[in-house]
Amino acid sequence: MNYLTTIVLLGTSALGSVAGVLGSFALLRRRALMGDLLSHAALPGLCLAFLVMGQRHFAGMLLGALLTGLAGVVLITIVCRFTRTREDAALGIVLSTFFGAGIVLSSIIQHRPDGGAKAGLESYIYGQAVGMNRQDLYLIAGVSLAALSIVAMLFKEFKVLSFDPGFARAQGWPTWTLDMAMMGTLALVTVIGLPAVGVVLMAAMLILPGATARFWTDRLGPMLLLAGLIGGATGGFGTLLSAGVVKQWLGFDPLRFGDTESNLPTGPVIVLSGTALFLFSVFFAPQRGVLARLWSEMRLRRKIGRENLLRTLYELSEPALASPAEISIDQLLRRRAWSRPRAHWLLWRATRSGLVAWGPGGARLTQPGVAEAARLVRAHRLWELFLIRGAHIAPDHVDRDADAIEHLLTPELLGQLQTDLAAAGVAAVQIPPSPHDLSRPDLSASTEPDEEPPRV
Amino acid sequence: MSAPPLEIHDMTVAYHRKPVLWDIDLTVPEGKLIGILGPNGAGKSTLIKSVLELMPLASGKVTFYGQPYARQRHLVGYVPQRESVDWDFPVTALDVVTMGTYGQLGWFRRPGAAQHEAAGRCLAQVGLEPLARRQIRQLSGGQQQRVFLARALAQNAQIYFMDEPFAGVDAATEQAIIGLLQRLREGGKTVLVVHHDLQTVREYFDHVILLNMRLIAAGPTASTFTTENLNRTYGGRLTVLDQAAEAVRRGDRRQ
Numbered sequence: 001m002n003y004l005t006t007i008v009l010l011g012t013s014a015l016g017s018v019a020g021v022l023g024s025f026a027l028l029r030r031r032a033l034m035g036d037l038l039s040h041a042a043l044p045g046l047c048l049a050f051l052v053m054g055q056r057h058f059a060g061m062l063l064g065a066l067l068t069g070l071a072g073v074v075l076i077t078i079v080c081r082f083t084r085t086r087e088d089a090a091l092g093i094v095l096s097t098f099f100g101a102g103i104v105l106s107s108i109i110q111h112r113p114d115g116g117a118k119a120g121l122e123s124y125i126y127g128q129a130v131g132m133n134r135q136d137l138y139l140i141a142g143v144s145l146a147a148l149s150i151v152a153m154l155f156k157e158f159k160v161l162s163f164d165p166g167f168a169r170a171q172g173w174p175t176w177t178l179d180m181a182m183m184g185t186l187a188l189v190t191v192i193g194l195p196a197v198g199v200v201l202m203a204a205m206l207i208l209p210g211a212t213a214r215f216w217t218d219r220l221g222p223m224l225l226l227a228g229l230i231g232g233a234t235g236g237f238g239t240l241l242s243a244g245v246v247k248q249w250l251g252f253d254p255l256r257f258g259d260t261e262s263n264l265p266t267g268p269v270i271v272l273s274g275t276a277l278f279l280f281s282v283f284f285a286p287q288r289g290v291l292a293r294l295w296s297e298m299r300l301r302r303k304i305g306r307e308n309l310l311r312t313l314y315e316l317s318e319p320a321l322a323s324p325a326e327i328s329i330d331q332l333l334r335r336r337a338w339s340r341p342r343a344h345w346l347l348w349r350a351t352r353s354g355l356v357a358w359g360p361g362g363a364r365l366t367q368p369g370v371a372e373a374a375r376l377v378r379a380h381r382l383w384e385l386f387l388i389r390g391a392h393i394a395p396d397h398v399d400r401d402a403d404a405i406e407h408l409l410t411p412e413l414l415g416q417l418q419t420d421l422a423a424a425g426v427a428a429v430q431i432p433p434s435p436h437d438l439s440r441p442d443l444s445a446s447t448e449p450d451e452e453p454p455r456v
Numbered sequence: 457m458s459a460p461p462l463e464i465h466d467m468t469v470a471y472h473r474k475p476v477l478w479d480i481d482l483t484v485p486e487g488k489l490i491g492i493l494g495p496n497g498a499g500k501s502t503l504i505k506s507v508l509e510l511m512p513l514a515s516g517k518v519t520f521y522g523q524p525y526a527r528q529r530h531l532v533g534y535v536p537q538r539e540s541v542d543w544d545f546p547v548t549a550l551d552v553v554t555m556g557t558y559g560q561l562g563w564f565r566r567p568g569a570a571q572h573e574a575a576g577r578c579l580a581q582v583g584l585e586p587l588a589r590r591q592i593r594q595l596s597g598g599q600q601q602r603v604f605l606a607r608a609l610a611q612n613a614q615i616y617f618m619d620e621p622f623a624g625v626d627a628a629t630e631q632a633i634i635g636l637l638q639r640l641r642e643g644g645k646t647v648l649v650v651h652h653d654l655q656t657v658r659e660y661f662d663h664v665i666l667l668n669m670r671l672i673a674a675g676p677t678a679s680t681f682t683t684e685n686l687n688r689t690y691g692g693r694l695t696v697l698d699q700a701a702e703a704v705r706r707g708d709r710r711q
Contacts, residue, residue, distance in 0.1 A: 028542075028545060028546070030542070153564055154564070155566070156558055156561070156564075156565075156566055156567065157558075157563070159547075159551075159555070160555045160558055162545070163541060163542075163545050163547060163552070163555070164536065164540065164541045164555070166505075166510055166534075166536050166540055167534060167536055167555070167607075169508075169509075169510055170508045170509075170510060170529075170532070170534040171529065171534075171558060171559040171611070172526075172529040172559055173558075214546065217546065218546050218547075218548070218591035219546050219547065219548065219551070219591075220545075220546050220547055220551070223546050
């Protein structure tokens with residue numbers, strides 16, 4: 001890896017990291033598109049600064065970018081307040097207007113006879129990280145350090161402001177000033193990132209790391225830390241990938257673009273790396289990930305199936321519980337709307353956990369099975385009684401309603417139910433008799449969530 | 457502290473130049489549980505928000521114990537409406553309650569063991585200590601409301617403003633909350649509550665403030681919560697009136 005690549009690597013990592021941290025706040029405050037606005041509105045500022053100074057001066061042009069970027073933010077506030085335009089519409093209008101003005105200005109500059117083409121303005125639109133030099137790196141490092149220090153110092157203030165601005169203000173925090181500090185820092189970071197990532201893709205640098213980090217943690221501090229790490233890592237990795245360093249390490253070209261001389265554009269590769277990590281999190285994060293949610297839904301379904309099986313067996317053998325009779329699958333299927341394979345599968349699982357003995361003659365509850373089933377039947381019937389007495393649901397409708405909820409009842413709630421029912425004059429027996437006719441087929445099985453399990 | 461906890465003089469509040477509250481003149485007595493009542497759009501929340509300087513006053517003056525709010529913030533606790541925040545925010549119940557201590561901490565200082573301990577005690581007071589480490593989305597509506605209450609307790613204030621703490625909570629939570637408010641009152645605190653359910657007014661509140669853009673009446677519940685005053689507050693809203701009449705009738709019978 002050569003010297004120039006090292007500079008770019010350090011620069012994009014620092015940028016990715018600080019953009020991830022500040023972007024997380026924007027995300028949590030539902031201002032994810034603020035970065036997009038800031039970067040697009042910065043373009044005319046870059047051009048105007050070049051026109052005023054007459055040469056390519058990094059810091060000067062960034063100042064110009066910052067000014068028009070913030071002007072865009074202020075303009076949105078004004079448009080919303082005085083013209084009854086909604087915020088999203090105002091954002092779209094202001095963003096495209098400023099971007100259009102920027103494109104017009106940059107094309108004027110490029111066609112000037114005095115070498116306007118050297119302004120390198122087109123590099124700001126799509127970004128050109130390879131153009132980064134040592135001075136640029138110092139500026140990026142300085143701004144990143146300052147921005148991170150601000151966040152570290154004002155962490156508590158930013159936290160309460162982001163979560164509950166009204167409360168923060170009532171508590172005496174100058175929320176307007178804090179907001180300006182937060183958004184100003186965000187603007188500064190955005191503008192510093194423009195030369196490397198470009199106007200169009202800067203928003204992704206701000207949003208992706210925070211959105212990814214949110215999948216893995218439920219607390220603000222860890223989320224910011226993780227967003228910083230993710231932003232820095234994808235920034236660095238994207239740079240290496242686009243500069244062909246990864247290709248050298250691997251000894252082959254993972255992206256298979258053939259020509260060894262042409263590098264891929266850094267900004268887009270960084271963004272795509274970030275997207276890859278985001279997608280990975282969408283699927284594989286614990287709790288919030290798609291797979292984790294599918295898994296817990298499946299477990300709930302399995303639990304409900306098992307409980308319904310045990311309860312049905314219990315009710316079918318209720319006349320002689322001491323020595324439960326064998327129940328055939330057909331008997332079961334008359335009571336519940338299961339498919340035959342599902343009934344088989346449920347019986348197989350229950351047999352494996354020792355709750356049911358299943359032979360050629362049919363299935364029978366074992367002693368542990370009777371105990372477990374008794375617990376379930378008690379929950380079901382207590383809930384049914386409660387619905388009949390408390391919610392005045394007719395006894396012949398109550399089974400279905402109880403079916404939907406009984407799997408989720410906690411022991412405390414059951415205790416409470418029993419107490420309430422006892423107070424209402426229902427004898428506090430261990431298992432109350434069923435309040436409705438059991439001989440009739442139990443159509444409530446249709447509520448069994450092969451389709452839609454109850455939301456927890 | 458001889459000055460009353462809250463005095464409002466000639467307060468008018470406008471929203472988009474349309475006045476929402478007109479000429480409110482009000483003195484709130486110390487150590488009472490006070491209900492703020494009125495129909496939708498009567499300006500109940502606005503009353504709270506404007507005395508807490510969350511909305512600008514068009515005119516008038518508000519004092520807490522004789523001083524402007526800016527000097528008395530430390531004496532004031534606030535429970536906003538539950539819908540006012542994003543419950544998916546990455547914080548735990550304990551984090552939220554700890555925010556109540558931020559005011560006493562001041563700039564730049566991070567909450568430490570003392571603050572977390574205080575926040576834990578406040579959570580315990582609302583019966584949520586076991587859920588301290590839960591992310592707030594995983595709490596029920598009533599539990600979320602109690603988290604907000606605990607945060608106000610952590611502010612360790614003298615006068616509390618609560619914007620619809622009973623909205624969307626179950627009966628058991630409502631009982632727990634009212635019990636807590638009564639304990640606050642026994643501790644000499646003043647509590648103002650925006651309330652909707654006229655049936656429970658007599659049971660819950662010592663004083664009532666009846667509001668419908670103007671101040672209709674304010675005073676002890678027994679003498680102020682009358683059919684006539686409710687008529688003036690709720691105007692021609694028949695269903696509400698029926699409810700009110702029923703509430704008053706039951707109250708009269710009890711006395």
